[in-house]
Amino acid sequence: QVHLAESGGGSVQAGGSLRLSCAVSGYSHESYSMGWFRQAPGKQREGVAVIDTVGMTEYVDSVKGRFTISQDNTKNTLYLQMNSLKPEDTAMYYCAADTMAGWWLLEHGPRNYWGQGTQVTVSS
Secondary structure, three states: OOOEEEEOOOEOOOOOEEEEEEEEEOOOOOOOOOEEEEEEEOOOOEEEEOOOOOOOOEHHHHHHEEEEEEEOOOOOOOOEEEEOHHHOEEEOOOOOOOOOOOHHHHOOOOEEEEEOOOOOOOOO
């Protein structure tokens, strides 16, 4: 059973930075693509960034050049470095895992494994 626990959310002003962390247990990084998703009030959940089993990354267009996904396999931790934050980045952020390819995870979301979420609020 894969368990995911996010941390690192908070409130920042536009232009600021945050780093989200997701502690992962019960998985093998060699078998799972990992990703970050977000959901703003009144909107559908969307994929933000994914990293696959060989370290390839993909991002939604709105965060390219500003967000970076990475993972530390020695610590079983997934990260999302968010720079140049905008008010439209305000959302609950979730980490996720799936055995499907990274591009599939970004497009469809995970079939089973989500974290509980961490709130990011960006003020103008």
